[in-house]
Structure formats: structure tokens, C-alpha cells
Amino acid sequence: MGRRSLPRTLTGRTSLSQGRELAHSVVDNTRDMLHPLLVVARGLRALAAGAWHRWRRMPGDRRGPMLLLLASCTVIVALIPYGPTLATAALMAAGAWAGRERAPEEAEAGEAEEARLRAVYEALVPYFGDPQDPAPLYEHGGDWQEALVDHTFDEHGRLATLHLRYPGYFTDGEPDARARIEQLLYLKAGRGREYRFDWDEATNRLYLSALPPLPTDIAAQRFVTAPGETVLGFTDPSAVQRTLPVTDGSGTRDAPPVVWRTGRRSTEPHLLVLGRPGSGTTTLLRSVTVQALHHGDVLVVDGGGTGEYAFLAGREGVLAVESTPCGVLTALEWASYETERRLAAAREARRLGRAAPDDVRRPLWIVVDRPVALSRLAAEQGRPDPQALLETALLHGHTANVTVVAGEQLDGAGLLGGQLLARTAARVVLGAVGPSDVSAALGVPPHTTPAEDVPPGRGYARLGVGPVLRLQVPATPDPYDPDTCEAQRRAVLDLLPERVLPVVGGVAGEEVLPVQAT
Numbered sequence: 001m002g003r004r005s006l007p008r009t010l011t012g013r014t015s016l017s018q019g020r021e022l023a024h025s026v027v028d029n030t031r032d033m034l035h036p037l038l039v040v041a042r043g044l045r046a047l048a049a050g051a052w053h054r055w056r057r058m059p060g061d062r063r064g065p066m067l068l069l070l071a072s073c074t075v076i077v078a079l080i081p082y083g084p085t086l087a088t089a090a091l092m093a094a095g096a097w098a099g100r101e102r103a104p105e106e107a108e109a110g111e112a113e114e115a116r117l118r119a120v121y122e123a124l125v126p127y128f129g130d131p132q133d134p135a136p137l138y139e140h141g142g143d144w145q146e147a148l149v150d151h152t153f154d155e156h157g158r159l160a161t162l163h164l165r166y167p168g169y170f171t172d173g174e175p176d177a178r179a180r181i182e183q184l185l186y187l188k189a190g191r192g193r194e195y196r197f198d199w200d201e202a203t204n205r206l207y208l209s210a211l212p213p214l215p216t217d218i219a220a221q222r223f224v225t226a227p228g229e230t231v232l233g234f235t236d237p238s239a240v241q242r243t244l245p246v247t248d249g250s251g252t253r254d255a256p257p258v259v260w261r262t263g264r265r266s267t268e269p270h271l272l273v274l275g276r277p278g279s280g281t282t283t284l285l286r287s288v289t290v291q292a293l294h295h296g297d298v299l300v301v302d303g304g305g306t307g308e309y310a311f312l313a314g315r316e317g318v319l320a321v322e323s324t325p326c327g328v329l330t331a332l333e334w335a336s337y338e339t340e341r342r343l344a345a346a347r348e349a350r351r352l353g354r355a356a357p358d359d360v361r362r363p364l365w366i367v368v369d370r371p372v373a374l375s376r377l378a379a380e381q382g383r384p385d386p387q388a389l390l391e392t393a394l395l396h397g398h399t400a401n402v403t404v405v406a407g408e409q410l411d412g413a414g415l416l417g418g419q420l421l422a423r424t425a426a427r428v429v430l431g432a433v434g435p436s437d438v439s440a441a442l443g444v445p446p447h448t449t450p451a452e453d454v455p456p457g458r459g460y461a462r463l464g465v466g467p468v469l470r471l472q473v474p475a476t477p478d479p480y481d482p483d484t485c486e487a488q489r490r491a492v493l494d495l496l497p498e499r500v501l502p503v504v505g506g507v508a509g510e511e512v513l514p515v516q517a518t
Helices: 013-057 060-079 083-098 104-128 175-189 281-292 325-351 371-380 386-400 410-415 418-423 435-442 486-495
Strands: 148-153 159-165 194-200 205-211 229-234 244-248 251-255 257-261 271-275 297-302 318-322 364-369 402-409 426-430 458-463 469-472
Touching: 013 083, 060 083, 104 148, 104 159, 104 175, 159 175, 175 194, 175 205, 229 281, 229 469, 257 458, 271 281, 271 410, 281 297, 281 364, 281 402, 281 426, 281 486, 297 325, 318 325, 325 364, 325 371, 325 386, 325 402, 364 371, 364 386, 371 386, 371 402, 371 410, 386 402, 386 418, 402 410, 402 418, 410 435, 426 435, 435 458
Parallel strands: 271 402, 271 426, 297 318, 297 364, 364 402
Antiparallel strands: 148 159, 159 205, 194 205, 229 257, 244 251, 426 458, 458 469
């Protein structure tokens, strides 16, 4: 009888590998079978942890009513037909949703967003927290989801909107307290953007939203406005209830304008423009002047003496363009007398029950650039202060249909005359200015954080007692400047009226012949 060969031992490599494969297969099959239960269990655990955390944060006087409410709901569910079954199904569905698996990128993005929100919450604790509060909304290690109600992030992972609650004892009526919170959120949300802050004092809510940059491709053009309306620039669509068709390099679109109304029914008949050097103050004065020529006469006083208004010389409707001290004083004296004449003619017409004469109804615009420089130069030469000659037009311009537009640099705003500051209810401040500068120029702080790097013509506007609006002035360069592009040069020249007076030397833009005041 032959000897049988021995079987392979169980400790061989082949048996071990087969055993491992069998074990892995059993584990994988079991995981696949129990996967729904694992997801539901993970979700129920997350819901239970959240409920327990909220229970611990709940004040003691609210726990009793909450227990009573839960017991009542449980009894009602148990008594209605199929109540327990439906409640169990709803609980399982909530657990499955809370315990669902997310994509790795979404999970990483969610963790990064949660970390940023946690950082914002912890940074607000010293300002919104109070050790004496029995149930503080803001505390170190607290639940940020209770305070930060809603939020969205942009494609770069930066905060786009944020809706938060704050305790009722926070002094939201003090501008300094608000400014501290806004500055903190500006730093935490990300530099380089402008943010709008809306405080709801009635419900103790604060809404933050990142604002897109205002368009800078709108050049000077004929805007669709009524007589007495001047477009200072363009702002956010949500800030005004009106749009105007504008033309840019790509076509025609609607843009929200900042419209300044002048004339007899205006509550802010005069305008003051302040700004940093190179911020676009002269650009705005040129834009206003070009628009004013469509319906009135303009007297231009160039205190800077740079010749940036020389393209207006000799045009129809331009009474004079003066930059020398002697010419400035002569022109402003005539403007003062003209205001008095218009005022007397208007009063006489009302006394007789007649309409005002045509020359009184036609608007007169006095555009003064850099009045402080003119006052300093006149003082050095022993001449009268040019700003004093503007007082008659400032005081009675509303009745005489005379409008004063003045532009000055921010560092010289303290030297402006008292009447010029008191009578200019419409204000514009341009350039990279801080909240304190905006508040000093416009009377109230802005609702947005100023940007660090702004293009020319970018700033804020406030008309009378209205809100502070972001502003982007339409590009209105000097057409005689060699650095001006051909498209913008042609856009400005097309808006100008015909030239009616000769020019000395035959070169456009040089000094015009003196205009005899009547």
C-alpha cells in the first residue's frame, strides 16, 4: 500500500493570503451592509451633541418650559395615528442627512470656513462679551453658530456676507463703538475690498456685505437728465432708485447715478468738493461745468493756475475763465452784483405778479477751483479776499438761480470761509481718505469701509441730509492735455458748445480776450 502525500500546512503563505483576502472581503461586505446604519448613527450622534451643547447654554429659567414643551410634543406624537412611526422615520432621515459623507474638497473648504468664522467670533468676544452676563452670547470657547447667524464665502474663500447678532447692552448708538467693530470685521474679512455695514438697532443685528468695485469705464457724455439735474457720478445699484443709460467701450447699459438737483426748489443749491491731490477734484468740476453749459452760463475761476479749464475759453455760455488775482476779483465782483440784480428783478416780478425775466430764469454757475490758494495770493498782494465776494451768491443764490461749485484740497479745508462751509449742503470727498476724514467732510461717517487703493474720481457723496453714497466720477479729462487718450479727448470736445470768441495767437486753449461784464 503506497504512502499518501502530506497536505499543506495551514501556516503556509498561500493559506495566510487566502485567509486575509477572506477577512477583508467579509469586512467590506459587512461595512457595505451596515453603511446606512453607520451614517444614521453618525448623524444622530452629531444631532445629540448639538442638542446637548444648546441645552448647556440655555438659561436655567428656560429649561423648565422647554422640558414641558418636549413632553407635550411627545404625548401628541404618541396619540396621533402612526405618530411614533412617522417621528422615527423623520428622526432617521435627519440623522442620515446630518451624517452624510461629503467630498474631500467640500469638507476641507467647510473646515477652513469654520476656522475663519471661529476667528471672527473669538475676536468679537472682548467687544460683545460681558462677564456679568448670565447667558453670554459671546464668550471664549462659546458657540459661534448662535452669534453668526448667516454667512457666505466667495470663490476665493473670503467672506462675502455676514449676518451676526450682538447683545442688547452693546452701545450701538455711539459712532466710536461702531467704528471699532467695523474696523475689526474689515481686518478679519480681508483687506483690499470695501464692505458695507448695516446696523439694525431694533433687533441687535449687524449685516456685512462685500461690495464690488465701482465701474471706471464711464466717460463724459450727454446724460439723460432734466434741466436742473447734474450727474456727479455713479454709485451702487441698491443705493438709489434710478438708472441712466450710459455708453462705454462695450456698448450701452444702465447705471445708477448720483443726481444733484439745483434751482429754486433745491434744498442744497451749492456744492463743495474736497479731495487729496490727484484724486479727481478738478475732474468733477470739469464734469459739472460741461453739464451746466447745456442749460446755463458758467463763470470759471481757476485758483490753481494750471490751465486745466482753458478749453472752455471763448465757448458759448462761458462768461470768463480767470486765474490771475486781478481777473478773479473782477469776475467775482461782477458775480456778486449780478446776483443782487437777479434778486431785485425776481422780487420786482413777484411784486407785480409777473414771471421772472428770462435772464433771471437762466441758471448762472460760478465754478471756483482752489479758493484757498486765491485767498492766500490776494492776502500777499493786499487785495480783498475772493471768498468774501462769494457770500452774496451763497446767501441769495437759491432765489437768484445762482449756483456755486467750489473745489479744494483736504489739507486746506480748514481755511475755507464760514459761508462757503455753511451754505454748501451738497458735499463730495474724493481719494483714499479715512472714516474720520469722510465724517469731517460730510458730517456723518460712511456705511462702508474706504478702500486702500482707489482710482481717480473715487470717493463719497452726500446731498443735504441724505445718506453717504459711494461715488465714481465720470472720466472728464482736460482735452488739451497731451496725456489724454483720443477717445476721452473727443468725448469731452463733442460736449462743448461752439466757440464764439477769438483766441489770442490763434492757438486753442490760450488766454481769451476779456469779456465785458454787463
